[in-house]
Amino acid sequence: xxxxxxxxxxxxxxxxxxxxxxxxxxxxxxxxxxxxxxxxxxxxxxxxxxxxxxxxxxxxxxxxxxxxxxxxxxxxxxxxxxxxxxxxxxxxxxxxxxxxxxxxxxxxxxxxxxxxxxxxxxxxxxxxxxxxxxxxxxxxxxxxxxxxxxxxxxxxxxxxxxxx
Numbered sequence: 130x131x132x133x134x135x136x137x138x139x140x141x142x143x144x145x146x147x148x149x150x151x152x153x154x155x156x157x158x159x160x161x162x163x164x165x166x167x168x169x170x171x172x173x174x175x176x177x178x179x180x181x182x183x184x185x186x187x188x189x190x191x192x193x194x195x196x197x198x199x200x201x202x203x204x205x206x207x208x209x210x211x212x213x214x215x216x217x218x219x220x221x222x223x224x225x226x227x228x229x230x231x232x233x234x235x236x237x238x239x240x241x242x243x244x245x246x247x248x249x250x251x252x253x254x255x256x257x258x259x260x261x262x263x264x265x266x267x268x269x270x271x272x273x274x275x276x277x278x279x280x281x282x283x284x285x286x287x288x289x290x291x292x293x
Contacts, residue, residue, distance in 0.1 A: 134157070134161060137153050150194070183221060183225060188219065
């Protein structure tokens with residue numbers, strides 16, 4: 130049985146005088162490929178290469194947008210959020226992705242091969258995942274530029290995050 134990822138990129142909008150909110154921006158399900166190297170590298174799921182996961186088992190993020198609550202059918206009451214509705218809910222911030230050492234080696238060789246060289250994180254980034262990483266960076270730059278030029282009415286702090 131295969132493991133797939135479902136997720137979104139969200140953007141956080143926090144006006145100085147109001148409570149902030151996460152907003153759904155891009156659904157990634159149809160962009161990323163099934164890629165156990167990336168699942169393991171980022172989230173520790175099916176971590177066949179032995180990467181040190183960046184954002185494993187964090188659970189449902191605080192303040193998840195209503196769009197994502199509906200999409201993932203997340204119970205509104207955190208006490209009702211068992212593990213039945215999702216395998217390994219987690220999330221990662223774009224700033225964390227910026228600081229990832231993509232040259233870092235996993236601790237295990239490719240599954241089914243004799244002991245030998247391992248893979249670097251960057252070697253498991255496929256075109257769909259590269260697209261998602263690029264979208265997150267473009268959103269970050271675009272929102273920062275809008276804030277700097279005063280195009281955002283509230284001069285909001287905006288940060289992309291991916292929820293998977």
